[in-house]
Amino acid sequence: MNIRSLTRGDGVVIGAAVVLFIASFLDYSSYCPQGIDCSRIDNPNAWDSLGILMSVYLAGVIAAALVIVSRAMPGRKVVGLDLGQFGAALTVFALWTAFWTILDISSAGAGLILGLLATIVLAGAAIAGPLVPFLKAPLLSPAGPAQGLQGGQQPYGAQPGQGYGFPGGQQQAPYGAQPSQGYGYPGAPQQGQPAQADPAQAQQAQQAQAQQPAQGGAAPAGDFTPFWFAVPVARPLYGEDGSPNPIAELAPGTWYLAVEQRGQSLIAQTQDGRRGVLQDTTGIQRG
Secondary structure, three states, X not given: OOHHHOEHHHHHHHHXXXXXHHHOOOEOEOOOOOOOOHHHOOOOEHHHOHHHHHHHHHHHHHHHHHHHXXXXXXXXXXXOEEHHHHHHHHXXXXXXXXXXXXXXXXXXXXXXXXXXXXXXXXXXXXXXXXXXXXHXXXXXXXXOOOOOOOOOOOOOOOOOOOOOOOOOOOOOOOOOOOHHHOOOOOOOOOOOOOOOOOHHHHHHHHHHHHXXXXXXXXXXXXXXXXXEEEOOOOEEEEOOOOOOOEEEEEOOOOOEEEEEEEOOEEEEEOOOOOEEEEOOOOOOEEO
């Protein structure tokens, strides 16, 4: 799984699950009869009670795992629910059990108190993660598409010495623009540098420009060059076979590779090699 696809809410879920697992080894009861040296009493922890262990501690850890795995496998369902929804429901169950357990025990120990606090944070992050903008933000800052290439290895689809879509490399025209518009187009006259051409060449250029589609039209499919891009918000990636269920989710803060254009859609490739159709291309950021 690409760690850069994780959100802040996912980070809170992971942290709460770790705390919950540690709390399972602490005493869940601090009962000490009067007149007895309690320093020699070995109070039980969650691993000494199978019911509390499975319904609170391990249930919360499993729920956190389901929420995180749902990021890597969107669309997968368990008992008719999405993995993320099933995980969120399981966190509520762990919180509900921990709450009534701590009320039932007269002298709750550190393990049970810490477990209750961890389940509160876990359930809150699992439910509010997809809803609160702060928790929906990427956990890590976006990385440039060139990161991760070792030993001078060229990215998929690039020719030696080209480097499409890379900041500082050979720039391509913006998505949907014509090559003749000059924006970042190699060989086009730069601002402040007038083109040097004889009258015959200028006349041929004017004729070629008149035959091209109006400015803002879609670039021909044959002129498409792969490029790196990032999405402003999470967007589904659908299968190339036209299936209505998404095969992946493109997350903000991660660079993806556009390998083909189909009308207004893009064929995108994730960093784990999966390919699909990105139907909503509005607001994408080119690398």
